[in-house]
Amino acid sequence: MSSQSFQELQIRVVRLPHAEGLELPRRETEHAAGLDLVAANPEAEPLVLKPRARALVPTGLVMEIPPGFEGQVRPRSGLAFKHGITVANAPGTIDADYRGEVKVLLINLGEEDFVVTRGMRVAQLLIAPVSFVSLVPVETVETTSRGAGGFGSTGL
Numbered sequence: 001m002s003s004q005s006f007q008e009l010q011i012r013v014v015r016l017p018h019a020e021g022l023e024l025p026r027r028e029t030e031h032a033a034g035l036d037l038v039a040a041n042p043e044a045e046p047l048v049l050k051p052r053a054r055a056l057v058p059t060g061l062v063m064e065i066p067p068g069f070e071g072q073v074r075p076r077s078g079l080a081f082k083h084g085i086t087v088a089n090a091p092g093t094i095d096a097d098y099r100g101e102v103k104v105l106l107i108n109l110g111e112e113d114f115v116v117t118r119g120m121r122v123a124q125l126l127i128a129p130v131s132f133v134s135l136v137p138v139e140t141v142e143t144t145s146r147g148a149g150g151f152g153s154t155g156l
């Protein structure tokens, strides 16, 4: 791979008191796409996710995502594969104008209870550009060879 350098987008982040002592989310490998989000629930209060249950996991972080970008909260494949733990609303959307705490909505699709402990890497955050669009009402739209075909119209 080339050793090309990429421009890094810096995002201002406030650590809330309950994030004290936790590492900031970071890439686990040099060119990992996501920063791993860390659970900031109290040490003494592990979150127990029963099968089919959901929980909003705090990260203790408030971010200032620049306008023109969004945060995407995505599952970690290891947790999904090994435990059936995923993000219920994947990919979760963090709006650039959101100034609340980033939270991760986990769901347990596995058969066993799953315990979220403080400091556990529960999901990953990607920052992606957003296209700003507005809808323009018209009477007709350009035709295409696909037309209205969808939902398996090209075969399985």
Ligand SMILES: O=c1ccn([C@H]2C[C@H](O)[C@@H](COP(=O)(O)OP(=O)(O)OP(=O)(O)O)O2)c(=O)[nH]1
Binding pocket: 073, 089, 091, 092, 093, 094, 095, 096, 098, 101, 102, 103, 104, 105
């Ligand atoms: O996984 C997520 C998804 C959302 N949020 C926060 C940031 C986001 O900007 C806000 C609203 O999210 P969304 O638009 O997905 O939810 P909504 O149900 O449409 O709520 P709202 O009416 O507040 O937009 O909630 C998170 O912390 N984690």
Ligand SMILES: [Mg+2]
Binding pocket: none
């Ligand atoms: Mg919304």
